[in-house]
Amino acid sequence: MARHIVASAGEIPPGGRKLVTVRGREIGIFNQGGAYFALLNRCPHQGAELCKGTLIGLATSRGPGHFELTRRGEMLKCPWHGWEYDIRTGQSWCDPNDTKVRAYPVTVISGEALVQGPFIAETFPVAVEQDYVVIDV
Amino acid sequence: MTPQDGHTIAAAAPSPTSRARLKLIDCDVHHALRSSKDLLPYMASRWHSHLEDFGRRRPVPFTAASPYPKTAPALSRTDSWPPNGGPPGSDLVFLQEQLLDPYNIEYGMLHLLMSGMDERNQDLGNATCSAINDWQHEHWTQKDRRLKAAIVVPGEDPPATVREIERWAGNPDFAQVSLVTHAIEPLGRRRYWPIYEAAAALGLPIGLHSSGNNGHAVTSAGWCSYYVEEQHNVALSQQNLAISLVCEGVFERFPALKAVIVEAGFVWVPSVAWRLDQHWARMRGEVPHLTMKPSEYFRRNIWYTSQPADEPEKPEYLRQSLDWLGWDRLLFATDYPHWDMDSPEQAFKFRMTEAEQRQVFAENARAVYGLA
Numbered sequence: 001m002a003r004h005i006v007a008s009a010g011e012i013p014p015g016g017r018k019l020v021t022v023r024g025r026e027i028g029i030f031n032q033g034g035a036y037f038a039l040l041n042r043c044p045h046q047g048a049e050l051c052k053g054t055l056i057g058l059a060t061s062r063g064p065g066h067f068e069l070t071r072r073g074e075m076l077k078c079p080w081h082g083w084e085y086d087i088r089t090g091q092s093w094c095d096p097n098d099t100k101v102r103a104y105p106v107t108v109i110s111g112e113a114l115v116q117g118p119f120i121a122e123t124f125p126v127a128v129e130q131d132y133v134v135i136d137v
Numbered sequence: 138m139t140p141q142d143g144h145t146i147a148a149a150a151p152s153p154t155s156r157a158r159l160k161l162i163d164c165d166v167h168h169a170l171r172s173s174k175d176l177l178p179y180m181a182s183r184w185h186s187h188l189e190d191f192g193r194r195r196p197v198p199f200t201a202a203s204p205y206p207k208t209a210p211a212l213s214r215t216d217s218w219p220p221n222g223g224p225p226g227s228d229l230v231f232l233q234e235q236l237l238d239p240y241n242i243e244y245g246m247l248h249l250l251m252s253g254m255d256e257r258n259q260d261l262g263n264a265t266c267s268a269i270n271d272w273q274h275e276h277w278t279q280k281d282r283r284l285k286a287a288i289v290v291p292g293e294d295p296p297a298t299v300r301e302i303e304r305w306a307g308n309p310d311f312a313q314v315s316l317v318t319h320a321i322e323p324l325g326r327r328r329y330w331p332i333y334e335a336a337a338a339l340g341l342p343i344g345l346h347s348s349g350n351n352g353h354a355v356t357s358a359g360w361c362s363y364y365v366e367e368q369h370n371v372a373l374s375q376q377n378l379a380i381s382l383v384c385e386g387v388f389e390r391f392p393a394l395k396a397v398i399v400e401a402g403f404v405w406v407p408s409v410a411w412r413l414d415q416h417w418a419r420m421r422g423e424v425p426h427l428t429m430k431p432s433e434y435f436r437r438n439i440w441y442t443s444q445p446a447d448e449p450e451k452p453e454y455l456r457q458s459l460d461w462l463g464w465d466r467l468l469f470a471t472d473y474p475h476w477d478m479d480s481p482e483q484a485f486k487f488r489m490t491e492a493e494q495r496q497v498f499a500e501n502a503r504a505v506y507g508l509a
Contacts, residue, residue: 045483046479046480046483046484047480047482047483048214048216048480049216052215052216053215054215079214079215079216080214080216080476080477080478081476081477082209082476
């Protein structure tokens, strides 16, 4: 486990995402309203590139004839079979007990703190005056 | 810093390595027209103006929508849109890159979801089917020898259908005859028998992929409200079709005829056959033309493609279903590029022996379609 700098803080706009490869793993980094989340780019169901899926809301109902759409942009829908995952946890909505996508902790750290290390910057240039998105892999 | 482990992938994935080594025969691959104009070069000029002035007349139930593509645009994986434009399945190079090459596919059996069979104007329907076959031949099977087309026929006009079958007979690019399954009558009826006679004589299986419109609801219980219902009900309509073929005596009259039911599941087959056998034992006098138990026709004349493979709570249940069905009956299919595609490496979450894999993923199809 090491910390990897994967983006500068302004690079991924709210609602946006960036695909990175860290230690051989493809990982999607999501910016949800200023909070960052990271998921492995592989759907546990049949192996599709999950992080290329659509970000949708969560449709729920308290009974026939009623519906609510909440948590807009926080559910990731697989490009193949449409399985829905919570980008905050990687948990599957329909099969929460048995199906999870690996999620990685994400933090935003100032360049000033980063240059003190120990971080793996890949080939990422770090400027002291900027903030960076860092994931633990 | 404390290593904070995220969540792990809990669903057990079978090892892809053993299947990846296999050469596969994919029995349901969807190519697509970039535009309906792609067919015009193969149609007489009369139809060019006809299509502009009058258009097609299909018995489609919803005025602004096909009853099918509901869950994803073009019914397809959202990652299957070709980078150079056009709908999913319309770009051969991208289809090669995304399907044929990475999955080591030896043959891909093409099923175009468009047909002229459910066109009410029969002359237009006939011209459409012929144009589709010319287009498939020139743009797909001649460009990639792994791809095998189905002869798309205007099945409501059996003489025209027989002519179209004979036009391609002996051409190895065409491996089966494709009928829409939502036909005007159940496909076992005698009006369709000239088609079966021609197909059986030429050794061409009949490919029955859920398709077409006949103005009736997909389910005999009436129009369903949700796509989630319909997605299942198309399988019920295929059961009706299989029962019709068996009970009308199609396989009695044409014992060499092969029928391949595409994309309708297979776990239902044993229970349908058990029940039919039971009814037959009590009502045989009504159908004396059936000299064998209905289940024996299912076991002799009908094959089933695998996708979408059921995902029972215990994967081993699927093995039991296959034991009941007969391992020689199942033909692997991806259904690429549709949204409910099965990955060869991930479908069937139970372990198969190498011999079983060879059967399901290639050899059953090789035998049915007479592939080299």
